[in-house]
Amino acid sequence: MRVIAALSGGVDSAVAAARAVDAGHEVVGVHLALSRSRSTTGTSKGCCSIADSQDARRVADVLDIPYYVWDLSEDFARDVIEDFVEAYRDGLTPNPCLRCNETIKFAAVLDRALALDYDAVCTGHYARIVPGADGSELHRAVDPTKDQSYVLSVLTQDQIAATLLPLGDSLKSQVRAEAAERGLRVADKPDSHDICFIPDGDTSGWLRERLGDQPGEIVDAATGEVLGQHTGAFAYTIGQRRGLDLREPAASGARRYVVDIDPVERRVWVGAEDLLAATVIEARDPIWCGPAPGSGTRAWVQIRAHGEAMPAQLDIDDGVTAHLDSPARGVAPGQAMAMYDGTRVVGSATIVRR
Amino acid sequence: MQPDRAYLDHAATTTLLPEAVDAWAQAASRVGNPSSLHSAGRAARRLVEESREAIADDLHVRPSEVIFTSGGTEADNLAVKGLVWAQPDRGRILCSAIEHHAVLDPVSWLGDQGCKVDWLTVDEFGRVDPETVRARLSDDVALCTVMWANNEVGTVQPIAEIARACEEAGVPFHTDAVQALGQLRVDGSLPGITSLALSGHKIGAPVGTGALVLRRDARIVPVTHGGGQERDVRSGTFDAPGIAALAVAVRHAVDHQALHAEEISALRDELISAILQVAPTAVVNGHVSERLPGNVHVSFPGCEGDTLLMLLDAAGVECSTGSACTAGVPEPSHVLEAMGVAPAVARGSLRFSLGRTSTQADIDRVVEVLPGVLDRASRASSPRVRRTR
Numbered sequence: 001m002r003v004i005a006a007l008s009g010g011v012d013s014a015v016a017a018a019r020a021v022d023a024g025h026e027v028v029g030v031h032l033a034l035s036r037s038r039s040t041t042g043t044s045k046g047c048c049s050i051a052d053s054q055d056a057r058r059v060a061d062v063l064d065i066p067y068y069v070w071d072l073s074e075d076f077a078r079d080v081i082e083d084f085v086e087a088y089r090d091g092l093t094p095n096p097c098l099r100c101n102e103t104i105k106f107a108a109v110l111d112r113a114l115a116l117d118y119d120a121v122c123t124g125h126y127a128r129i130v131p132g133a134d135g136s137e138l139h140r141a142v143d144p145t146k147d148q149s150y151v152l153s154v155l156t157q158d159q160i161a162a163t164l165l166p167l168g169d170s171l172k173s174q175v176r177a178e179a180a181e182r183g184l185r186v187a188d189k190p191d192s193h194d195i196c197f198i199p200d201g202d203t204s205g206w207l208r209e210r211l212g213d214q215p216g217e218i219v220d221a222a223t224g225e226v227l228g229q230h231t232g233a234f235a236y237t238i239g240q241r242r243g244l245d246l247r248e249p250a251a252s253g254a255r256r257y258v259v260d261i262d263p264v265e266r267r268v269w270v271g272a273e274d275l276l277a278a279t280v281i282e283a284r285d286p287i288w289c290g291p292a293p294g295s296g297t298r299a300w301v302q303i304r305a306h307g308e309a310m311p312a313q314l315d316i317d318d319g320v321t322a323h324l325d326s327p328a329r330g331v332a333p334g335q336a337m338a339m340y341d342g343t344r345v346v347g348s349a350t351i352v353r354r
Numbered sequence: 355m356q357p358d359r360a361y362l363d364h365a366a367t368t369t370l371l372p373e374a375v376d377a378w379a380q381a382a383s384r385v386g387n388p389s390s391l392h393s394a395g396r397a398a399r400r401l402v403e404e405s406r407e408a409i410a411d412d413l414h415v416r417p418s419e420v421i422f423t424s425g426g427t428e429a430d431n432l433a434v435k436g437l438v439w440a441q442p443d444r445g446r447i448l449c450s451a452i453e454h455h456a457v458l459d460p461v462s463w464l465g466d467q468g469c470k471v472d473w474l475t476v477d478e479f480g481r482v483d484p485e486t487v488r489a490r491l492s493d494d495v496a497l498c499t500v501m502w503a504n505n506e507v508g509t510v511q512p513i514a515e516i517a518r519a520c521e522e523a524g525v526p527f528h529t530d531a532v533q534a535l536g537q538l539r540v541d542g543s544l545p546g547i548t549s550l551a552l553s554g555h556k557i558g559a560p561v562g563t564g565a566l567v568l569r570r571d572a573r574i575v576p577v578t579h580g581g582g583q584e585r586d587v588r589s590g591t592f593d594a595p596g597i598a599a600l601a602v603a604v605r606h607a608v609d610h611q612a613l614h615a616e617e618i619s620a621l622r623d624e625l626i627s628a629i630l631q632v633a634p635t636a637v638v639n640g641h642v643s644e645r646l647p648g649n650v651h652v653s654f655p656g657c658e659g660d661t662l663l664m665l666l667d668a669a670g671v672e673c674s675t676g677s678a679c680t681a682g683v684p685e686p687s688h689v690l691e692a693m694g695v696a697p698a699v700a701r702g703s704l705r706f707s708l709g710r711t712s713t714q715a716d717i718d719r720v721v722e723v724l725p726g727v728l729d730r731a732s733r734a735s736s737p738r739v740r741r742t743r
Contacts, residue, residue: 028664066664066667066668068660068663068667069660070660111734112661112735115733115734115735116661116664116665116730117730
C-alpha cells in the first residue's frame with residue numbers, strides 16, 4: 001500500500017511509521033503543522049513545534065522515507081481550537097484530541113492522502129484495527145494504560161478501513177525499546193499530556209485570554225444560596241472539587257463538587273457528591289464505527305479519555321440514551337460517550353446537558 | 355532522454371562550479387592564517403587580496419570596498435544594522451516590503467528597537483516606484499534598502515534610479531544583489547549605491563561565502579568585533595579557501611552573465627508558455643520583462659503549493675513554493691501579499707528557478723509530469739464534505 005505516516009516528532013508515530021515501512025508499504029512521512037510557529041516580524045515563538053518538526057524530519061531520515069510538512073493550521077484553528085473555545089463558552093467540556101482525530105487526522109489528512117493516490121494514513125495511536133465479519137473493526141489496545149480507542153471512537157468504518165495503527169498490539173515500553181534499537185533518537189522523548197495548543201497547561205488562563213472575564217455566582221445546588229463568585233464559568237468542569245475557593249465549608253462538612261454549569265446565567269452549581277451521580281446519560285449525533293447497533297443493545301460505555309467502562313443498555317433513536325447498571329459520577333456535557341462491545345468500539349456520541 | 359530528476363531550484367542554491375571547487379581545494383590544502391606574518395601567512399593573505407582585487411574589478415569597485423562575509427545574510431545584516439547604527443541622529447529607515455528576510459528581519463528588529471520604518475509599497479508586478487522612494491527621502495533617513503531583484507517572483511528593481519534618488523538626498527542606500535549576480539549586469543559603482551550584498555552559493559561557490567561591497571567613505575558600525583580583519587568592519591579569521599572560490603565564481607558569473615541570461619531566459623520563456631498551455635488558469639507572478647532570466651513564479655488557483663511540491667518531488671521535479679520556511683512550514687508570502695495577490699491564489703504558488711546546469715530536458719520533464727500533478731493536486735484540495743456535529 002501507499003501510506004501517509006503522520007509523524008508528530010514523538011516516539012509512537014516514529015515506531016508506527018517504521019513498522020509500516022517494515023511491512024513493505026511505500027511510506028511517506030508527513031508532519032502536520034497545526035499552529036503557525038513564526039510571527040510576521042520574524043521573532044520565533046512556539047519553539048516546541050519547530051523542535052517537533054525537526055524530530056519528525058530526523059525520524060524520516062532514519063527510516064529513509066520522504067518527508068513533508070502539511071500546513072493544516074487553518075483547518076486546526078477552525079475545527080479544533082474554535083470548537084474548543086465555543087464549547088467552553090457554552091458550558092461544555094470538549095475533548096480537542098478527539099475533535100482533531102475526527103476533523104484533521106482522519107478527515108482532512110486522510111482525504112488529502114486518498115486524493116493524492118495514497119491508500120491509508122498511519123498513526124502512532126494505541127488501538128487495534130482487526131478484520132471482522134462486517135469489515136474493519138476498531139478495538140482497544142493491548143496496553144490498557146495507553147489505550148486510545150476512546151479518542152478514535154469518532155471514526156467511521158470507511159475511515160477505519162483506510163487507517164493503519166501498528167502499535168495496538170504493543171506495550172509502550174516495547175515501543176520505546178524498539179525505537180532505541182532502531183536508532184531513533186526520539187526513543188526517550190517524554191510523552192505528551194497537555195493540550196498541544198496550550199503548551200503551558202494553563203487551560204483556564206488560555207480561555208480567559210480568549211473569552212475575557214465573565215464573572216458570575218457559585219451557587220449551592222440544594223439551597224440556591226450564593227456561596228461565592230467566579231470570574232469565568234469556563235474555568236470549571238463537572239465533578240471538579242479543587243479550586244472552588246468557597247468562603248465557608250458546607251454545613252454538613254461534606255466536600256462540595258461542581259455539579260452543573262449554566263453558561264447563560266454564568267452560574268456554577270456546587271453540591272454534595274451524590275448530586276453527581278447519574279444513571280441515565282443522553283448523547284447526540286452518534287457516529288458508528290461499523291453497522292449501527294439496534295436499540296436495546298447492551299454495551300460498555302466510557303465517558304472520558306481515561307475513564308472506566310461501565311455496563312449499560314442503549315436506547316437508540318436520533319441520539320443515544322445509556323441506562324447505566326450503576327450510577328456514574330461526573331458526567332460532563334460535551335465529552336464523548338464511547339460505546340464498546342467487549343474490546344470493539346461500537347461508536348460514540350456527544351453527551352448533552354440533562 | 356529525460357534525466358532522472360530535474361533540479362529547478364537554483365535560486366535556493368546552485369551546483370558548485372568545478373573551478374571554484376578546485377580553487378577551494380588547492381587553498382584548503384595549504385596551511386597559513388592570512389593574518390600571520392610568516393611566509394605561509396603571506397601566501398594565504400596574497401590569495402585573499404588577489405581574490406578581493408578580482409571581485410572588485412568584476413563589480414567595478416575598489417578592492418578596499420570588498421568586505422568578505424559568511425554569506426548574503428551576514429552581508430545584509432552588517433549593512434542594515436551597521437549603516438543605521440552609524441547615524442544615531444537619523445531615526446528612519448526606508449525598506450521595500452518585498453525584501454528577503456535577511457533584510458526584512460534586521461529592519462523589523464531595528465524597528466522594534468525604536469527606529470521608524472517606512473515600508474515601501476510595490477505595484478502588482480512587484481516593482482518599487484522610484485518616485486515613491488524619492489517622495490519619502492529626507493535628512494532624517496538613515497538608510498534606504500531595496501533589493502536588486504526579488505528572490506521569489508524575480509522582479510528586477512529600477513536600482514539605478516532609486517540609488518540616484520538616494521544620492522541626491524544624501525541617504526545611504528543598500529541593495530541585496532544576491533539573486534541578481536550572474537543573471538543581470540551588476541555594477542557596484544552605480545551612483546548612490548552605498549553597499550551591496552552578494553552570496554557565493556547562488557553562483558557556484560561554496561555555502562558560507564559572500565561579501566558586502568561597501569563604499570569607502572560610508573560610515574558603518576561593525577556587527578562582529580574581534581581581530582580587526584576587513585577594515586575592522588568584520589572581524590574573524592579570513593576564509594582563504596572560501597574567498598578564493600568566491601572570486602572564481604564571481605569572475606565566472608560576470609564573464610558569462612550575458613550569454614547565460616540569454617540561454618536561461620529562452621528556457622524560462624519556454625517553461626512559462628508550456629505551463630500556461632497545460633494550465634490555462636495559471637497566473638505568472640512578477641513582471642513580464644523586468645524579470646530575472648532564471649525565474650518562473652506561477653500560481654495555480656485551486657491547488658495547494660505544498661501538495662504540488664510533494665507531487666512534483668515524487669515525479670522527479672525539484673522546485674520550491676518560493677517563500678521562507680521554518681520547520682518546513684511554508685509561510686504566507688509577504689512578497690505576494692505586498693503585490694496584492696489574493697491569499698487563496700498565493701497558496702498555490704510554485705517557483706521554478708533555472709541555473710547554469712539547466713537544460714531543455716529539465717523543461718521537458720516538467721511539461722511531461724505537470725498535467726498529472728495538477729490534476730491530482732486540484733482534487734486533493736477540493737473542498738471536502740464536512741460532517742458537522
